[in-house]
Amino acid sequence: MTSKQIRKQFLDFFESKQHEIVASAPIVLKDDPTLMFNNSGMAQFKDFFLGYKKPSSLRIADTQKCLRVSGKHNDLDDVGKDTYHHTMFEMLGNWSFGDYFKKEAIEWAWELLTEVYKIPKENLYVTVFEGDKKDGTAQDDEALNLWKKYVADERILFGNKKDNFWEMGETGPCGPCSEIHVDIRSIEEKNLVPGRDLVNQDHPQVIEVWNLVFMQFLRKADGSLEILPAKSIDTGMGFERLAMVLQGKTSNYDTDVFQPLIQELEKISSKKYGSDFTTDVAFRVVVDHLRAVSFAIADGQLPSNSGAGYVIRRILRRAISYGYRFLDLNEPFIFKLIPILQNQMGEFFPELEKQSNLVTEVIKEEEASFLRTIEQGLVRLDNFIQNNSELKQIPGDVVFELYDTFGFPADLSRIIAEEKNLSIDESGFESEMEKQKQRSKSATSFSASDWTVLFDDATEEFIGYDYLETDVKITRYRKV
Numbered sequence: 001m002t003s004k005q006i007r008k009q010f011l012d013f014f015e016s017k018q019h020e021i022v023a024s025a026p027i028v029l030k031d032d033p034t035l036m037f038n039n040s041g042m043a044q045f046k047d048f049f050l051g052y053k054k055p056s057s058l059r060i061a062d063t064q065k066c067l068r069v070s071g072k073h074n075d076l077d078d079v080g081k082d083t084y085h086h087t088m089f090e091m092l093g094n095w096s097f098g099d100y101f102k103k104e105a106i107e108w109a110w111e112l113l114t115e116v117y118k119i120p121k122e123n124l125y126v127t128v129f130e131g132d133k134k135d136g137t138a139q140d141d142e143a144l145n146l147w148k149k150y151v152a153d154e155r156i157l158f159g160n161k162k163d164n165f166w167e168m169g170e171t172g173p174c175g176p177c178s179e180i181h182v183d184i185r186s187i188e189e190k191n192l193v194p195g196r197d198l199v200n201q202d203h204p205q206v207i208e209v210w211n212l213v214f215m216q217f218l219r220k221a222d223g224s225l226e227i228l229p230a231k232s233i234d235t236g237m238g239f240e241r242l243a244m245v246l247q248g249k250t251s252n253y254d255t256d257v258f259q260p261l262i263q264e265l266e267k268i269s270s271k272k273y274g275s276d277f278t279t280d281v282a283f284r285v286v287v288d289h290l291r292a293v294s295f296a297i298a299d300g301q302l303p304s305n306s307g308a309g310y311v312i313r314r315i316l317r318r319a320i321s322y323g324y325r326f327l328d329l330n331e332p333f334i335f336k337l338i339p340i341l342q343n344q345m346g347e348f349f350p351e352l353e354k355q356s357n358l359v360t361e362v363i364k365e366e367e368a369s370f371l372r373t374i375e376q377g378l379v380r381l382d383n384f385i386q387n388n389s390e391l392k393q394i395p396g397d398v399v400f401e402l403y404d405t406f407g408f409p410a411d412l413s414r415i416i417a418e419e420k421n422l423s424i425d426e427s428g429f430e431s432e433m434e435k436q437k438q439r440s441k442s443a444t445s446f447s448a449s450d451w452t453v454l455f456d457d458a459t460e461e462f463i464g465y466d467y468l469e470t471d472v473k474i475t476r477y478r479k480v
């Protein structure tokens, strides 16, 4: 089954259960001071749960573009190293706003997974909230009894507040959740270690696919819980993980979501995916980050030096660094993958096609300018290491100067140091960063967050400003 079919079947299934199918909200949030990027399906429906707005339907389903690279949900460090955490991923979700509750949510989740997608029942584990003494909440017996209709006792597990209780923030709607995990290991491996021992243990093949949140409480400012009069459902299923399970793969990157990108990158780099761990990590980082950056730019967030734009710039630079270090790519290459991504996802997400030129131009320019930075920074860092061969640690002020004056990322200094069996003085670096923050705070109240320098290179001549849809102004330079 192709990933396109998998997505469609999810939406068709919930449409057949009277859900209104809505489009994904943008990945970048422009009007939410509490959140930079959409990091879960429910973000666009927050006001419905809070009762500030009325939804057009009490039942909604969609797939939401999510980005988990900042704030409470930051998976960036795992991306590429593991095979199932992405920066950008799609979260399939169904919602009830004061309409159906646990019974239907559980019944339909089970029906979809086992009857429509035909995942063998014995491969599925579910988790139930065990209760919390401090909150005075009981074990979620309602969910437990509903699950027992479908799932054998030995495949039901209990989880604590960390994994099985969901809260939007310090206050607001919240409630217990049940997660569904899939064990896709071979029979031999299953015989060796029972799947239930591996649930929530970060095993790449005993993996969480779906989280069903049962919103039944309201957390008040004093920390106490009140029972909500209208109970709601909020679910989120990782689309790429589901594709892995249904396509019989053991890594998200082996599915048709990522394979065309990986194959193109193999051509570009003349390296093979699957032959060496370090190279593989680089492949995964590049194809993952490409998606995050392309979708962010298509939704109006350009790379810049502050706020959300800075996060995007860092993601892109991380991909460029990995390509440079481990795939020997020292010319812009990421932009060449964009047509493949469009081919894969443009039909469902037309913004990718609409903003095609912008996405390509921005990524290519960022690549060119950052590759120049890398070349200069590497020479400086190598010189420093050679001239100070007695040091085991690269001083924080050296790393900071490379970062601050030359734009050479600390991550890259860290990678290079590690390769040479050195470390970097993290606390020294942190304290330089802190000093810098104080300096810039006192130096100026001017904020650069609403404009973006596209080509910030001294050899370029200013030719004017461009405006994007709303508030993003690009400074344009012509190369001289």
Ligand code: ATP
Residues within 6 Å of the ligand: 040, 068, 075, 084, 085, 086, 087, 088, 089, 091, 208, 209, 210, 211, 236, 237, 238, 239, 240, 241
């Ligand atoms: P995990 O424990 O694997 O980090 P989570 O509990 O943080 O996942 P939820 O917040 O419950 O994830 O999100 C709902 C679903 O979204 C998860 O069950 C999972 O399938 C998927 N998901 C979460 N984070 C990622 C990610 N970084 N990349 C891909 N899919 C993800």
Ligand code: MG
Residues within 6 Å of the ligand: none
């Ligand atoms: Mg997580």
Ligand code: MG
Residues within 6 Å of the ligand: 163, 208
């Ligand atoms: Mg989890």
Ligand code: MG
Residues within 6 Å of the ligand: 179, 208, 211
């Ligand atoms: Mg979860």
